[in-house]
Amino acid sequence: MxxxxxxxxxxxxxxxxxxxxxxxxxxxxxxxxxxxxxxxxxxxxxxxxxHDKDTLLTELGETQILQVNEGMRLAFGQYTEPSGLTGIPALEDLLRAGIRGLWPIVEATPHHQLLAYELTAQALRRRSAGNLAAGAIAERQYSAMDAETVAFLTLCATRADVTWITPVEQVARFALACMNGLVLRWLVDRDSAAALIALDDLVQILTSKAR
Known part of the structure; x- marks a missing residue:
């Protein structure tokens, strides 16, 4: 018992x-x-x-949001101290360290990464079937990740003493879209070396959006 x-x-x-x-x-x-x-x-x-599986999936989505956000916060928080550089070189250094800091978490949790995609797809399918509350989970998932990323990008820019040319919310949205694609590709081929090269390319693109 x-x-x-x-x-x-x-x-x-x-x-x-x-x-x-x-x-x-x-x-x-x-x-x-x-x-x-x-x-x-x-x-x-x-x-x-x-009460039913719908309720369970909704609660599970909320739990996944909290775990993903905590992982992002911990990874980003370790890599936002200036390294003696200033300006754009400092921003590039901070962004590379923070974004690469997420990768060990991805590699260590492939099943949970796949689950995040599954829960998002399930929520969107349930929304299409009329369950608006389920769809709100997917919206909250991305809104929460947006907020963590905006906070990280803002802190990096402040410490590097640079300004985002593009609104930081748009930069965050672009960065997360790229990260989602990179993680999904890695789940397919498990090519971490290629993923890290792509992450460095992402940093270069993000850096071009600041002055």
Whole structure:
């Protein structure tokens, strides 16, 4: 019999188990009974916390957003100290360090990277079917990543003493679109050397948007 836990702890435990199943086996494998078995609880407990799979996927999307944002924040936060350079060279150095700082996280979590794409696609499909709340998860996912990226780009520009020529929100949107494509390509071919070269190319393009 499962140990009785406070409702918030049980919910967190179930979400963590759901995240593991979905990351390792895909979203289609995530159903109530396997989740209950994996978490060591009855199906009734799972249904108590998550009325149906739609509700579970929505909650899982929220959890994924928090984890991705925390990873971005930690990676960017380690690489925003000036290195003695100033101006555009300093910006290039900061951007390269921060963006490359994300790559070890990507390499270490391929299943979770794939899950992020799956959850976005699922949310958009559910929105097309009329579930607007599900679609809002995809919007929140990108809005949250936009905010983290804008904060990073703004801090880099401030510390390098440069100004973004293009509005920083547009720079962030472009950077994330490129990163999404690079991660997806890496999931296909696992060519990290090529990915790092592409990341350096991205830094060059971003640097051209400042003065």
């Amino acid at each position: 499962a140990k009785k836990l406070p409702a918030d702890e049980r919910r967190a435990q179930l979400l963590e188990a759901a995240l593991m199943i979905a990351a390792e086996q895909g979203v289609d494998a995530l159903t109530m009974r396997p989740l209950a078995a994996d978490a060591g609880v009855s199906p009734g407990i799972v249904h108590y916390h998550f």
